[in-house]
Amino acid sequence: MQTDIEIARQARCLPMPEIAAMLGMPDTALLPYGHDKAKISQDFIKGLGDRPEGKLILVTAVNPTPAGEGKTTTTVGLGDGLAAIGKQAAICIREASLGPCFGMKGGAAGGGRAQVVPMEAMNLHFTGDFHAITSAHNLLAAMIDNHIYWGNDLQIDDRRITWRRVMDMNDRALRDIVVGLGGVTNGSPRQGGFDITVASEVMAILCLASDLDDLQKRLGDIIVAYRSDKSPITCRDLKADGAMTVLLKDAMQPNLVQTLENTPAFVHGGPFANIAHGCNSVIATRTALKLADYVVTEAGFGADLGAEKFLDIKCRKAGLAPDCVVLVATVRSMKMNGGVAKSDLGAENVAAVTAGCANLGRHLRNLQDYGVPVVVAINHFVSDTDDEIAAVKDYVAALDAEAILCRHWEQGSAGSLELATRVAEIADSGVADFAPLYGDDLGLFDKIDCIAKRIYHAVEVTAPPQVMAQLREWEAAGYGNLPVCMAKTQYSFSADPALLGAPEGHVIPVREVRLSAGAGFVVAICGEIMTMPGLPRVPAAETIHLNDLGQIEGLF
């Protein structure tokens, strides 16, 4: 069997101007980056104005398991399937983070015959967007310490600096550091640390900003520190917002590449799906909607985290509304949710599949509560048995919903025609009547409580008094109308990664809250959330190399 990279190397890519032409874009709209990727110019995007928008299809999934669900693969396969049935389609996905590629993470470009290319570039520097975000973030950090060094006119309390530094690398030694050592010329010693770039608020901002003006406004709004009287100091106070916008000027332009079957693919932005909202950029989605009749996009992690944020943060703030939601499940992941260990996934176990479907069923109902039609896509693995597949279909049918088997991983668009046909029908039908889960005017804690009870099915949300006090302070300061961004484990509806299936009676403990005033949400952290990963004992980096043909090996 061919590996993903072997399949990708055989891709017959079309020149980028031909991909652009599929969406009615002239050559002049493209800023080429090599021959296989391009940015779409800001000027062209501005010129799109109020053009009518196509149908928006969200791909989300059950809670992730080590078995793999194939959300990106399904996004690609569905896009290719729509194209194959004669629709003008495009997909929108996130860019990959560089750091984890050297640890043990696989690529983020789909798999099998449902991939986006060039996959090597996508998993490395791509068009440099993440590097630009790193630079902009760290310029602000340098300007904070520099301001203190030169007299601290703004009276920054160096114990209350919330702005850390970032690097697109898995480097645990940088999580918690002391900076400014070595004497007077190096500044004042203080605690600091690095997060991985995808955890930067600048990343979240770039992905939510509607244009460069909005980008600069949001950057200016970032709260970087507090005075000893707890009054906030913003990026704008430090006059860093202009230079940061300059650094991000090119990065704000969406990237265009293609699938193995030459469907246009927008790949832009990639915020964390825990402490941020986990979706590709608004500007990419919006641009795609103005150019294509059908836009397939995805959200991070499972539907409890990813789809909830897509709907309650991105759609709410950008005025988007999905016309259809595709909920991806696999027989294998249902089995694991039903209690089967990863090592036993090879053996048929219909009972476990049915038991695990409780996870799928809950996500399905949750999504329907948003007023959007949902189709379940069963992403086929070669080891799945007919009875196991039937068990999933039966379970979904019993909920008055439909599940469609897809073989895009194995067959490309030929394996997703049924799904594509049905999704197009639903999207065209206009049955979707999307509304976010909660109103802007609900209190911050009540928003957390609403998500925890209605999406996670928790019985209670707990929070220490200082968290409650902090939320009230932010409400008093005018931030009460922001949505909340939940940071909890992606593996369970609960805050306990071991509780698979559809747990009941659990409590969601809010440990800490953070204000992302530029991005425009309040982060509620439930449990331990790692914002700077480490490398494993044997990092993938040890085997990544160029082969004798100059091709990259070991990256996936």
Added chain:
Amino acid sequence: MQTDIEIARQARCLPMPEIAAMLGMPDTALLPYGHDKAKISQDFIKGLGDRPEGKLILVTAVNPTPAGEGKTTTTVGLGDGLAAIGKQAAICIREASLGPCFGMKGGAAGGGRAQVVPMEAMNLHFTGDFHAITSAHNLLAAMIDNHIYWGNDLQIDDRRITWRRVMDMNDRALRDIVVGLGGVTNGSPRQGGFDITVASEVMAILCLASDLDDLQKRLGDIIVAYRSDKSPITCRDLKADGAMTVLLKDAMQPNLVQTLENTPAFVHGGPFANIAHGCNSVIATRTALKLADYVVTEAGFGADLGAEKFLDIKCRKAGLAPDCVVLVATVRSMKMNGGVAKSDLGAENVAAVTAGCANLGRHLRNLQDYGVPVVVAINHFVSDTDDEIAAVKDYVAALDAEAILCRHWEQGSAGSLELATRVAEIADSGVADFAPLYGDDLGLFDKIDCIAKRIYHAVEVTAPPQVMAQLREWEAAGYGNLPVCMAKTQYSFSADPALLGAPEGHVIPVREVRLSAGAGFVVAICGEIMTMPGLPRVPAAETIHLNDLGQIEGLF
């Protein structure tokens, strides 16, 4: 009068394929990055094989003063001048560092009517090369701490880790830090720090490597730490060289842009000119020489540092030999070398000019000692008087050399025709008979001594016993044949930045030595060398912004 950026915005740039065609390159040789810059593909470069090479012209300068000398401006002006007299010419310069642009440094793309465009891109992310170097450098750093975390099989002595981290930002707070705080999961606390990216040995390696194989070999040779028995641990021991090469694959391809007059410009690499050798990449120079009849390049700082390293490190190691050297001086810099304060530069002062010419004269003689013909280029400033210009010309004539007045800043190629004509004559004459200053087999300390006495005209070199012992250890370990890379102030022939002109009787104190085993040189540090700059009280970043037209303001 128009600013540099206003002039640059009026540039009539040719499409990159037309620039490539001037050098006989087909479209397929280019990897476009937007419409105004491109990389030259590795495959095309390989195919150039043993093609005969053009003439190599080095532009260097007197010791830099706050008055400005215009070395890059003259490099551009001479390239345009050569093109204007009908020669097939190209220029080769370094890429700019991002960090200093937010402090107070001007652009690195020339000035006036002698500029390389697009200057904004060149001073920002350009084609991402420096970001790739930052990533490769920091991957190695992460793998060192990760190795220790997982049991330290290589027995790295964490007090003897020499590999720091890098960031392309002026951030003094990162110079001296403690990493690995916060408990077991974050690793072991140890001292560390960040340098600016241009100070990375990876940068020096990229600029000296002949191809990707050589790049990987050199990366593998980097010494990152020592065991407690002082035996070295290399990048190859950590198995990081393959992944670093993958990260640098695209960055190894030279960038092609153009001057305001559409002369092809190779802009590639930019190592520090103190702890590294300060020249653009060997691969760019070599590629340019195979494509153009005349290649004009420059070296960092003044001739005592920049040209010495260009000749003794880059030319020696890459087998290059300059056919002509252009030594840039200005009336203003001669005045400052003659004792005039910057605030008094506006007033005519012929005596000071003549006195300051001692600096010019010494550089001239030094360069002639390498067996290369030297022409002095007087880079004209509008405030220069005829008598001041005559004073420089007279001084140079008295040394049996020639000085040519150039007005390329004001006039473009029309102002450099005389210089271009003379330089072409000299290069064509074949009078150059280049030999490096010292042989490979000279001892390491003797190499330092040789440079200090013959180039700096010092009376003595001093070094503490541990430095002498270290040099002997490296000789015993097989590194004795490496050239030395001097790190001292660029403002004086001596180690004291205040000693202008042509000081005599000074002593060069070697404070510390470092082994850059991958780059292939031993660094001798004489005085305080800053490898991570800080931002000034009012950083340029505070005024950098996008104007209403979306153009970048304040960057220069």
